[in-house]
Amino acid sequence: MLEAKLAEAAILKRLLDAIKELVADANFECNEEGIHLQAMDNSHVALVSVKLDESGFKSYRCDRPMPLGVNLNSLTKVLKCAKDDDLCILKATDDADILSLTYEARNSDRIAEYDMKLMDIDSDKLGIPDTDYDARVTMPSVEFGRIVRDLSQLGESVRIEVSKEGVRFFTEGEAANGNILLKQTEAVGKVTTNGSASGSQKKKAKKEDGEDNDDDDDVQEVEKDGDEEDEDEDGDKKKVKKEKKKKVKKEGEDVEMDDDEDAEFKADEEEGEEEVDDEEESSSKKRKRAPAKDTKKKSKKAKKSDDDDELPEGIRIEMNQHVNLTFSLKYLVNFAKSSSLSNIVQLMLSNDVPLLVSYEFGQGHIRYYLAPKIGDE
Missing domain, CATH: 1.10.287 (Helix Hairpins)
Known part of the structure; x- marks a missing residue:
């Protein structure tokens, strides 16, 4: 049996808003350590990994490991019925085909209950190897979101280059080019x-x-x-x-x-x-x-x-060697939606290795992996 109680429904709402455009259906793997989701997009270019630690819940109980196959668009609609500060309770029995969601209002006697049908989803869990990245860039998540949104107006791809000078975002479009350089600042x-x-x-x-x-x-x-x-x-x-x-x-x-x-x-x-x-x-x-x-x-x-x-940290760059990679801006714009979960984002890069975009927050983390573009692709 699963019974998980979140102090605020806003956490789940923000998570679903960040990944629903990348993944349509996914399994929430529940065990005694927490709830974990791992899924790839249809083109197998991007992978998203979400972890909600057991310690991040107000109360948590999971008697045995169990998958919850969920359509993310349907779950998003059910979560919209909750206020951000509502207490959210997830319940599911062993071998159940229904996920129960209960919303309890803080300042009133209002209790709302919803039942959502679960799905049988066949998915293989990919093992993500531990990688020693050549460059790590830590920056405010709002700044990262602004950069990728601005450059997406000009072109479809962005070249990210990490050097001693700083981290450079460069895009080429039919009508205009964009070039943004972020230096390591004293704000760190x-x-x-x-x-x-x-x-x-x-x-x-x-x-x-x-x-x-x-x-x-x-x-x-x-x-x-x-x-x-x-x-x-x-x-x-x-x-x-x-x-x-x-x-x-x-x-x-x-x-x-x-x-x-x-x-x-x-x-x-x-x-x-x-x-x-x-x-x-x-x-x-x-x-x-x-x-x-x-x-x-x-x-x-x-x-x-x-x-x-209380001011957010500035740009922090850790580099072992020069890195120069090109990525699709469409995916980076989707990744940037997770800025509502954390003020800080980390970009980890190595040549010929997928980019890791990581957001850490109180209840756990959300990580995106994006394969680089090779040649003229």
Whole structure:
């Protein structure tokens, strides 16, 4: 019995959209390790290999190996009935002729069930040999899709050449020729550089925090100095009061004069203290607002560095020797539809060996093999 639960139906929908134009009917081979599909197109020029690992499912159970013969166009129609974020459950009993698909909505009580008839498909599984490729090109999948779509407007074939200069895509058409060169860019190391840069930004932020602490120390010093000045002023005023008292007593004047003068001195002291307090409050407010501005700047810098870390990698080229091969653009355009599954694509080339176009994603991988054109074919 098979029971496989995917967290999102979008994975299956994207896979089927990528391969349905290459292959009409195919067997999904199910075993305890996951679900695997391998099929060739009708002209036997391209081969597609799909692997959904058991670990990529929310829950997975397969009691024994079993093939599920499916018409991909029919399965695509059934999958269109599901929303991208629906929970998708695949069920099939041993020796069953029906595949059950259940879609459970996340935010409602809606449960949709569909049964699709299975087919008996005779297909030989091809053994794909492990190959040490002469060149490996890693690039953003969106860029690869754009290149092959643009060149397909001009010609039917593309010549891919990997050299020390970079990777070159060249096509010749009846009306125009196209030539696109991608060089190994610093964007490959940019993610790491940005990561280290973000570390330096953190150090800078810490340094700024240190400066803010220095500002706080300055405020404390100002307040301390203000207190000392107030104490000095109080001491001077007390001395003045004592001298005046002595002077009044010596001159034989009424001692009640001292109370009035004391009131005046007290009023002056209170006004002086209020002015000092106002100045201290205004200065402390000004100094406290400054770190808030710095915090905004820091948050913007940190956000910018986080965004930089999320940028896709640039062009990475690994080459053992010069490679120059020609391929059909029609197939490459179909391969590029898998860009919805992964942001990165790998092109692996060797002279007189099929091209490998690989997309790795969370649940597994999808790989295409395309035979090169020889001579004028």
